[in-house]
Amino acid sequence: MKTLLFIEDDKENLEVWSRLIERLGFKVFPVATGEEGVEIYKKEKTDIVFLDLLLPGMNGEEVFKKIKEINPQAEIYIISGHTLAMAAVQAHDIGADGYFTKPIILDDLKSILKMS
C-alpha cells in the first residue's frame, strides 16, 4: 500500500480528504502543521506528499525545502489557494511534481493519483 503525507492546517478539510484518499487505497498520515509534517516525513519517507502552501508557523515553502533536503526525490504535490494559473507558476517556481487548487475535486484527485 502506497503512503501519503497530507499537510493541511484546516482540520475539517484534513479529515474529510484524508478519509477519501484512504478510500482510494493509500495509507494517509494527516498533519496540521509544517513542523509535524517534516517530523513524520523523516520517519516514514512516504511515497507522496500533499502540501498546503499556506501554513501557520513554518510555511509551505520551508516545509518543501526541508523535505527535499531529506529526500531530493520526494514526490511532492502542492495545494494552492490561488487560481489554477497561479498555482502552476508556484509549482513551477518551487519545483513541485504537481499541484491542486482548492476546492479539490475528487475526480481530478483520482486522475492525478492514477498518474503518479
Add this chain to the structure above:
Amino acid sequence: MNFLFSLLGLILGVTCLLLVFILWRYKKTKIHLIWLFFNLAVAIWGFGAFLIGKATTPLSAIIAWRLSHIGVIFIATLFFHTAVILCNIETKFKKIIIFSYLQAFFFLFLNATPLFISKIRIILDSLYYNHSTGLFYPIFFFIWVSLVVWGHFELFIHYRKVSGVKRNQILYFFVGTLVGFLGGITNFFPMFKIDIYPFGNFTIPLYCLIVTYAILKHHLMDIRVAITRVGIFFIVYAFVLGLPFWIGYQTKNWFIPTFSMFILATVGPLIYRYFQKKAENVLLAQQRRYQYLLLEAGKGMVREHDLDKLLELIVDTIKRLVKVAFVGIFLEDKEKSCYTLRAIKGYNNFPKHFSFVQDNPLIRRIRETKASLSQESISYLSKESFINSANLIIPFFRDSDLLGFLALGEKEDRTFYTQDDINTFEILSRQVALAIEYCLFLREFRRNQEKLFTTEKLAAIGGMASGIAHQMRNRLNHFSGAAGELVFEAESLIQKHPELKQSHEYLIRLAKSITGNVKRTAELIKGILDFTAIEVNETSFSTFSLKEVVNSTIIPLKVKHDLSDVSFVKEEYGSDDTIYSVKGQVVEIIFNIVDNAYEAIDEKRKYKLSDEEKKEFVPFIEIKLIQKDESHLIEVSDNGVGIEEEDKLKVFSPYFTTKSSQISGTGIGMYVVKRLVEEKLRGRIWFESEYMKGTKFFVELPREKEAKR
C-alpha cells in the same frame, strides 16, 4: 488731332484706373485679381486712345496705337477668364484659358514689330487711325471677338442655371460688359475701312457705371464697402482741395486758398475717417448690430459646460442673430478621424452623421490656409449639395489643430458676407474653440476621475476579495470532500443493502450535483479575482522559459477536461524558448487561450459532428513561439469549432461566452486576457478564425528593450 476721341479715352482710362485702385486695395480672391488686370488693360486702351487723339504725326500715332494695344490685346483674354471664374467653370476651360493667354503674349510680341501695326491713315479729316494690313491683325481680331462672344455665351448659359443673388450679379456683369464691348468694337471698324466714327467709345464708361452699380446694389465681388470708402475719400478730398481751388479761381487771390488748403489738408484725414465711420454705420447698421450681439453671445458660450448643449447654443445663436438660412457645426471625431456634423439649425432633411474624412479637399484647404472659405472656394472644393449650399465656412483651431468648423448658409436678406462679417466670425470662432475645448477637457477630466475611482474601488475589492476567496475556497474544499465521501458511503451502502439502491442512487446524484456547484462557484471566485487582478496584480518582469510554463499549464487543463490523452498538443519553440514578461500573467493568458482551445474542440466533437465525422476527427492544438526582432510572438491554434462571424467582435467583451458545456466559465476569460496583454504586458492580441475549421490566437509581447521603453 481729335479732341473728342482723346477726351473719351481719358475718361475711360481714369475710371478704369479707379476700379483698378479699388480692386488692388480690396482684392481677396482670384476673380478680383483677374478683373483688376482686365480694368488695367481697359485703362491702358483708354490712355492709349487719349494719345491717339492727340497725335499730330503718323509716327506719334503709330507709337500711340502700339501703346494702346498693349491693353487691347489682353482685354478679351482677361474678360473671358473673369467670366469663366464667375461661372465656376474654370477647371473645365483650363486649356482654353492657357491658349488665350499664350496667343495674347504672342500678339504682344508681334506688337513690338512692324508686322502688327504699321500703317496709319487719316479718317474724318483729323484722326490718325490704324489701318489693318498683313495677316496677323485680322487673325488677332478674329480670336479677340471669338473670346468676347464665347465669354458672354457662357455667362448667359450660367445665368439661366443659377438663382438668387448670383443670378443678379451675373446679369449685371453680362449687361455691363456687353454694353462695353459693343461700344468698344466700333473702334475696329475704321481699321477695316468701314469709316464710321467710333461712337461706341461713349458707351464704354457706361460699362463702368453698370458694374459699379452691381457692386453697390448686388454685392458683385463683395466690394461694396470698398467702393463706399473710396467714394468718400474722393468726395472729401475733392472738397478739401477743390473748394480752395475754386475760391482761388473765382477771386484770383491765391493767398487765402493756399492757406485754407493747408488747414483743410491737415484736417482732411480726420474728416475722411469721420465720414467713413458714419457712412459705414449707416450702410452696415444691421450688420454691426449682430456683430456686436454675436461677440457678446460668444462670451456667454464659455459658461456652457455640456458639449452637446453648447453646440446647440452656437448654431441657434448664429441662426437667430445673423438671420441665415442654416448654420451647421462640424467637430473632429478623433476615433474615426473625420469631421462630423454635430449640430445644425435651419436645414431640413439634413444627412444625419454627415462627415468629411481627413483628406477631403475641403478639409485640406482649411488646414492649409487656416482661414475661412468663401462660397466660390466651397463650391469649387466640394460637390456635395448640402455643403455646396453653404456660403461661408469658418474654421476654429486649437493651436494648429483643426478642431472643427462652422458652415453658414445664405443670409436671409440675400446679402453677401462682408469682410467685417468674416472678421467677426473669426473672433467668435476663437471663443467657440475655447468653449469647445473646455467642454472636451471637462469631459475627459470627469472620465479620468471616474476611472480613477473605479480603479481604487477595484483595488480595495481586490485585496478583500483575495482574502475572502481564500476562505471560500477552503469551505468549498470541504463541500467537495464531503460530497466525495457521500458518494463513497452511498456506494458501499448499496453494496451492503441492494434494497436501498434507488434511494441511495438519488443521494449519489445529489452529491455529484454538489460537486458540480462547487466547481461553478470556484469559477465564479476565479472570475472575480481575475477581474480585480488586472488592477492590483504586481508586475515583475523576468526572463523565463515559455516551454516550462506551458508544460505546467497543460497538466491542470488535462485534468480539468478529463483528457487522458493530450498527445495532440504540439509545441514548437525553436532554439530559444525564453521570453521576457511577467510569468504569472503569461500563464494566465496561455491557460485561458489553451482552455478555450480545448473547449472549442470539445464543443465540436460533442455537438457539431456526426458519428461518422467523429471517427475521422483528429483534434489538434499547437502552441508556437516565434522570436521576432522586437517581440515574442506566441501562436495558439486549434481545429475546434471556430468562432462564428457575428461573434468575432464580441470575443474580447466581458461576460461573453458560447460554451454550452455545463461548467461554463464566467465569460470574462478572454476579456481579462486582452487587458493583461495590452495593459500589463504592453503587447497585442488578435485572432483568425473560421467557423468549423478552427481558431488561431496571436499574442505578441514586446522584448526586454521594448517593454522597458
